[in-house]
Amino acid sequence: MKTFAALLFLLLLAGCAAFPGDELPSQPFRAPASERQQRPNVLVEFNFYRGEVEDAKEATSIAVAREGLKPRLRQVLEHSQLFDRITLVPEPGKPDDALLRLKLYNSTSYAAAIASGLITGATFFLVPGTARDDYVLTAEWLAPGGSTPTRVRNASSVRTWMGVWFLPLAASHQAGTAIEDTFARQVNEALRQLQAAGVFTDHSSPQGNGETPAPVTP
Template sequence: MQFAKAMGLALALSLSGCASFTKDEVAPVNLPSMASYSNKPNVYVDFDFYQGEPGNAKATEVPQARDMLKPDLKRTFDESGLFGRVVFDEFQKQPGDYSLRLKVYNHAPGGGQMVLAFISGFTFTIIPALATDQYTVSLETLDEQGQPVGKTSNHDAVNTWLGIWFLPLAGNTPKAAITDTFNRQVNALLKNWVDNNRMKYSAVDTHIPRG
């Protein structure tokens, strides 16, 4: 069923045309350079994607969306230069690694039906329509028992115009817009995490010549 819906999306987009635009609620950030530190924290990242209101126990996991965004998440963590080793498989976690839990919630304004533009199908129509996907992303630090000891979150959204007469704009695909929003949200959360956890870094020893 999920695969059929994804195929329905591809067909709908090829026939009807659409374009997506980020709302840019989360501004791009410059991550601090950790090049001067010889020891950086190693982390295990538990990543999940949900449809539903943030924190709602009835929110539904969407493995397809998680898997589509996971390569971007890995690249964002690797390119940040903030960590010594990053793993996303709990079996690869080693003693002493920090545990982070990253959750993405896709939800609609006013608690309405979620759109999830980049993997779910649209209704074929000749009347242009606007759909909005909201994204709340949270980052939690967990203790050795898996209990949260710190949490930050942010919110952004993507507007998608649909309709047979709405020509797709180059580069403004739903996947491109959502990836851009997701990367900015994750980078902002990582900056906040580093700003509050500087003690986890050890500086390079400075060599002092003997007299």
């Protein structure tokens, strides 16, 4: 009986497939050719929080998640061709850097996930179970020498399905991959929003944000 239970548990773990939500387009953002002539230098402060953006003071910083997403963040920023030099905190910035502050908030409905999991377990994983993680990204852009930041935000999600029917998809739809994909969509959307607001076209001030290190919670 113990062996059977262990096999069922392993089957549940193996039969998980995660999918990005369809709230945001998957197409990467690339700056128009007209905005690639005078590209700003940017200091990027990024943090990952567990909690609600509306209750940001109670949110918990997750350093492991932040560091795990940084390579994908740099990839998206470089692909956009918006910036001449990209510096990720905690590296020191330069005096002519603009500041891009990104905060990603993750929240989950635990009650719904537990209820779904109980039903799945009671049916020996024949009835699929599901859990949804919601992600809200806020972005602030402070131009070199500026005093008033431009703020935008967007939301997306990752849905994880559990059950024997998802065994064929488990290897190709892992949770980490889905989270990275969703994060990339959100950063691309934030860049689109900032580009639409015209923040990348004014590079007139020689004063920057690199002299003051941006704080990052461990």
